[in-house]
């Protein structure tokens with residue numbers, strides 16, 4: 089998806105920000121998950137869908153539940169990829185997300201593509217308290233969503249999404265009763281990457297590690313990049329039988345690079361009324377305000393690039409290996 093992003097204020101006078109390059113990609117999550125699963129299976133992973141992690145029994149022994157019932161499994165390392173409220177993080181004694189937004193999104197089929205691809209952001213505390221609502225129409229699907237602080241939704245997030253869907257920008261000339269194809273929702277950690285995300289028994293990735301841009305709340309790219317880093321560290325630890333290597337998987341170092349964004353997230357969270365949002369928009373209409381917004385929405389720095397084990401810690405490159413369950 090390319091170019092303009094159009095933050096819209098409560099008074100509905102949009103500010104258009106234009107980029108010279110393609111900025112956003114829309115993920116078809118179903119096919120992406122399937123592709124990831126197939127890649128994992130091809131690499132030797134024993135994929136067991138419908139399996140629930142129940143908790144830790146003792147060091148390296150965990151309880152899971154699947155169709156066959158409850159089972160104890162042994163694992164040298166456990167990877168917590170279980171989302172913002174990670175049970176694995178709790179069991180390993182690692183850091184937990186405490187600063188959470190809640191988000192909800194619906195995906196509809198659309199009848200026509202917009203004249204120009206655009207990512208519409210709406211800043212209105214009555215629809216998205218402390219964050220923003222969005223509309224993206226790629227010509228096939230329209231994604232309509234809102235996120236904010238759960239306790240600040242006066243009539244709940246679903247009601248806010250309903251209201252927003254009726255007035256959302258960027259959906260002109262569309263079917264008034266489009267077919268809904270998907271919905272998603274849940275907590276979004278925005279406190280930045282957690283400092284302590286590994287221990288000799290395992291590590292955390294994705295939302296469990298707080299690997300979400302505190303400002304844009306985008307978590308897919310950070311999740312994939314941090315997971316690559318995790319794979320390198322785990323591969324080295326497994327092939328060299330060296331659990332201590334997991335200490336190099338360090339959130340504290342990467343987190344320092346989030347400082348500016350965490351400060352801006354804090355400022356964003358203070359927008360509690362339409363009047364305050366409108367005042368912020370006055371700033372956004374100025375040249376420095378537009379430049380700042382472009383840096384946030386169009387820069388490549390949603391997540392710091394994790395160091396490679398070889399570069400930073402002198403870890404020997406590991407021989408290719410296949411890790412099975």
Ligand SMILES: Cc1cc2nc3c(=O)[nH]c(=O)nc-3n(C[C@H](O)[C@H](O)[C@H](O)COP(=O)(O)OP(=O)(O)OC[C@H]3O[C@@H](n4cnc5c(N)ncnc54)[C@H](O)[C@@H]3O)c2cc1C
Nearest residue numbers: 140141169170171191192193272273274294295306307308
């Ligand atoms: C409404 C909404 C819209 C979003 N839009 C965007 C966007 O446009 N762009 C973007 O980059 N990011 C977006 N995000 C954020 C993005 O979805 C997450 O950052 C990303 O999915 C993180 O992936 P994850 O695998 O770490 O966590 P999740 O996607 O939350 O996956 C965790 C999985 O673990 C499973 N699980 C939890 N507990 C257990 C257990 N005990 N046993 C077994 N399984 C368990 C869950 O069922 C879930 O399947 C959005 C989030 C929301 C809520």
